Amino acid sequence: MIRVGVDFGGTKIEAAVLDGEGGFLSRRRVATPPGYEAAIEAVCELVAQVEAEAGGGGGPVGVGGPGSVSPATGLLRNSNSTMLNGRPLPADLETALGRPVRYANDANCLALSEAADGAGVGADPLFAVIVGTGCGGGLAAGGRLVSGANAIAGEWGHTPLPWSTADEHPGPACWCGRRGCLETWLCGPAFSRDHREATGRTLAPTDIAEAARAGDPGAVASMARYVDRLARGLAMVCNIVDPEAIVLGGGVSNIPELYERLPAAIAPYVFTDRWAARIAPARWGDSSGVRGAAWLWDAAG
Template identity: 50%
Template sequence: RLGRQVRIQNDANCLAVSEATDGAGADCHFVHAVIIGTGSGSGIAIDGKAHRGANGIGGEWGAIPVPWMTSEEFPGPSNWLGHPGAIDHWCSGTGFQADYLERSGKALKGHEIMALKRSGDPVAGATYEAYASRLARALAMAANLMDPDCFVLGGGMSNVDELYDDLLPLMQPYIMSDVYEVPIRKAKHGDSSGVRGAAWLW
């Protein structure tokens, strides 16, 4: 109908392409870009190109259960596919808010929970610690499988500055290496990165 070629990728792959091309991962051969917002998913860019995989599901990290669950966590809440304990629920901003609601009985936004955590509120602090642990384990699993040159975080929870100091030490016990040094960076282009990545498909 348009009389021209159309190129399509999912939002996480577009984020990865944008950040690998001229964003936070521009100096990296292999970028694993992770969205931690309303939902949670990821995309892969290799040399600035989206990695789709044989069936178009390359990088669908969010569909996997959070690894190394504790007995208290198991089996975990179900995601939209009905699978318990999945990354796309627990590592999203929505999952962060749901966990705080379960612990406190109060429905707050992510930035409100973080403000309480920073003021010393123990329930908010415990909610953040659980979230950071789950995200770190999920990233460690990706590190063991793919060993990317960098991780780039996008979505609302990527604005939580504490994560950039806390994630790597929390990942280390689950990494299959004595030494693991990989940058974990905030998306340079923010909420515009997915749209920019769609343009970079050309």
């Protein structure tokens, strides 16, 4: 049995075909074209290409992307790729591909992929985090997705930064219309913004980390603020779902110091006398999303 998955991202679209054991038979990616119709066409072209390379296909397709489908309207909502909001994306993909499509939030796909055969194997529950151009989360329990009654389980990125200090309140404006959401503190552009506001220099998150390793005082301070904010956000999740493992994906997850420093930074905020959880980068990196999408027809929750 082969499985087809699509990772529909704001900057790239990736399609892949997996074999029954989860190995890649084929995979391709392209930059996400501007415009809704052009992006749908790109998905169709990629699926046709990877199926031709894999020598089979034609079955249902799993798609991971930003936002989630409203159970009330069937339209996409809560996407930081705002061109998708209010669109019947899964239905339009089904029409264009001529086959059934199952859609899930990209962080849910990360959670499913890493629970199936990644850094979170055996963890119950598993919380997966995307800290990249946005900030999302997904929850898996018993190897299956937990999507929730309203299909918003895991959406920690649009909860406020907990235990905020006076200078953090009310927080930056968020595209969702509120202020101080975790996304405005923890996504990659937010990390860069915080460093720029403190030092006057614009650096990518991984460059801030590199400068901190070299002993740059401004970068050291920026890293400390980021780790503390990420720890506070994750501690809130730990107080609610108490995950056995936390898996990080997205560009910021490529900073190794996070895994060294987060356990000690999270523990003081968790409502317990002793706290432990596995914290690891996604085993499959930026291909976890497409892998999780391919598994959607097997492990939907």
